[in-house]
Amino acid sequence: MAQRLKLGVLISGGGSNLQSIIDHIERGNLAAKIQVVISNNPDAYGLERARKHGLPAVCVRHTDFSDREAFDRELLRILTSSGVDLVVLAGFMRILTPVFLRAFEKRIINIHPALLPSFPGTHVQQKAIDAGVRFSGCTVHFVDEGIDTGPIIIQAVVPVLEGDTAQTLADRILKEEHKIYPQAIRYFAEGRIRVEGLRVLISASGSAPEAALHNPPLES
Numbered sequence: 355m356a357q358r359l360k361l362g363v364l365i366s367g368g369g370s371n372l373q374s375i376i377d378h379i380e381r382g383n384l385a386a387k388i389q390v391v392i393s394n395n396p397d398a399y400g401l402e403r404a405r406k407h408g409l410p411a412v413c414v415r416h417t418d419f420s421d422r423e424a425f426d427r428e429l430l431r432i433l434t435s436s437g438v439d440l441v442v443l444a445g446f447m448r449i450l451t452p453v454f455l456r457a458f459e460k461r462i463i464n465i466h467p468a469l470l471p472s473f474p475g476t477h478v479q480q481k482a483i484d485a486g487v488r489f490s491g492c493t494v495h496f497v498d499e500g501i502d503t504g505p506i507i508i509q510a511v512v513p514v515l516e517g518d519t520a521q522t523l524a525d526r527i528l529k530e531e532h533k534i535y536p537q538a539i540r541y542f543a544e545g546r547i548r549v550e551g552l553r554v555l556i557s558a559s560g561s562a563p564e565a566a567l568h569n570p571p572l573e574s
């Protein structure tokens with residue numbers, strides 16, 4: 355069997371994206387292996403999800419460290435000793451320092467519940483509703499030193515509907531997150547990603563749909 359891409363997944367909460375990655379691997383749809391799951395939050399349900407699937411799951415509490423760099427160095431120690439190729443941030447709510455970013459340059463990806471570069475940061479579903487946009491969605495991107503600014507790998511678009519709350523919109527977006535994150539990791543596993551500045555080029559990715567999306571739909 356070909357060498358499988360070794361993942362380190364960082365979480366802080368429920369871990370539904372982690373679950374989707376696990377499911378894709380177990381179904382044979384993603385040639386990757388989760389070496390370790392790390393949470394900064396001891397109560398993260400994602401830790402339990404990992405253990406249920408026999409995956410190494412550890413908690414590293416950021417509050418046990420004197421500063422961000424010391425916390426990051428501990429994460430690095432675990433990830434490198436686990437032989438991780440790609441760091442997957444899946445609802446990880448800590449900002450990583452340059453010490454960490456340099457060690458895994460172009461090998462850290464994140465998922466964000468908005469169409470970047472619009473709406474970086476937190477509470478973005480509410481911000482999208484308040485701004486009156488007709489579409490939102492999710493983005494998988496490389497992590498650089500900015501907040502949600504790195505090169506974009508894949509996005510999914512969902513409509514924003516009248517009557518949406520932050521929760522109903524978040525739920526609609528999350529369903530798409532569960533599809534695009536495994537797909538982004540698959541590009542890595544297959545060695546198909548090249549980065550040129552802010553543009554990510556994906557080899558033999560098939561044809562991109564040219565049709566526009568309309569919300570509300572066109573009536574004629």
Ligand code: GRF
Pocket residue numbers: 365367368369370371372400444445446465466467528531
């Ligand atoms: C997702 O919406 C993700 O985009 C954001 O945090 C949430 C994590 O959800 N970064 P889960 O823990 O994967 O369920």
